[in-house]
C-alpha cells in the first residue's frame with residue numbers, strides 16, 4: 001500500500017522548515033509527499049530575508065492538480081500568508097471532502113519575521129479551523145487563536161478545549177516556547193481527555209523548523225491510518241531525534257536532522 005500526504009505551505013530556501021521539512025519528513029516515514037506552494041521565502045539560519053507570495057490562482061491550481069488525479073490520505077497546512085490563500089485552501093479541502101486536515105498555524109518565524117498577515121488570523125478561525133482534524137499551535141499561536149494568555153498547564157488545557165469548541169477535532173499545544181527549562185511537553189486534547197507528551201528539553205539553538213517537522217510527522221502517521229495518540233507519540237520521538245542529532249549548518253538557528261529518527265530506529269533494530 002502506498003500512502004500519500006500533501007503539504008500546502010511555503011518554501012524555505014534554507015531547507016530546514018516549510019515545504020522542504022515536510023517532504024523530507026514524509027519520505028523518512030515512508031509516505032509519498034506532494035506539495036502546493038503558497039509562498040517562496042528567501043531564508044537561511046539567520047532569518048527570513050524576503051517573502052514572495054504565490055497568487056490565489058497558483059495555489060488553487062496546484063491543489064486541483066493533485067485533487068483531480070492523485071488524491072491524498074492526509075494533508076497539512078503550514079505558512080498560508082494571507083486571508084485569500086486561506087479561503088482558497090478551505091474551499092478546496094471542502095470540495096474534495098478531505099477529512100484528515102492537519103493545521104500547523106504558522107504565524108511568526110523564530111527570527112521574528114511574519115509568515116501570516118495579522119488580519120488573516122480571523123480567516124483561519126472562520127474558514128479553515130472548522131474543517132480541521134487536528135491543529136498544532138505553539139504557545140504564541142494558541143494565544144492568538146483563542147485569546148487566552150498561557151502561562152501555566154491549566155491555561156494550555158483551557159486553550160486546547162477552546163480550539164476544540166471552535167471546530168477542530170483534536171488540538172495539540174506544543175511546548176517548545178514554554179518556560180520549562182527541563183522538559184519540552186506537548187499537550188493533546190482529544191475532546192474528552194488530555195495527554196502530555198514530554199521529552200528532555202535539549203539545550204541547542206538548532207531548532208529551526210521544529211514545528212513544521214513535528215506536524216509533518218503527525219500527518220504522515222495519520223495518512224497511514226494511525227490513531228491521533230499514536231501519531232503524536234511517534235511525531236514527538238521523530239522531532240526529539242531530529243533535534244538531538246542536529247546538523248550544525250549555518251551561523252544562526254540551524255535545521256534539525258530529518259534522517260536521525262530513521263538511523264536511531266535502524267540502530268535499535270540491529271541491537
Ligand SMILES: Nc1ncnc2c1ncn2[C@@H]1O[C@H](COP(=O)(O)OP(=O)(O)O)[C@@H](O)[C@H]1O
Pocket residue numbers: 137138139174175176177184185186199200201202203204207209210211212214236239240243
Ligand atoms: N529544545 C527542545 N528540546 C526538545 N524538544 C523541543 C525543543 N524545542 C522544541 N521542541 C519540540 O519541537 C516541537 C515543536 O515545538 P515548538 O518549538 O513549540 O513549535 P514551533 O517550531 O512551531 O514554534 C514540539 O514537539 C516541541 O516539544
Ligand SMILES: Cc1ncc(COP(=O)(O)OP(=O)(O)O)c(N)n1
Pocket residue numbers: 009010011012017018019041043078079106108109110111115207208209210211212213253
Ligand atoms: C516557509 C516557512 N514555513 C514555516 C516556517 C516556520 O517554521 P517552524 O517550524 O515554526 O520553525 P521556526 O521558524 O520557528 O524555526 C518557516 N520558518 N518558513
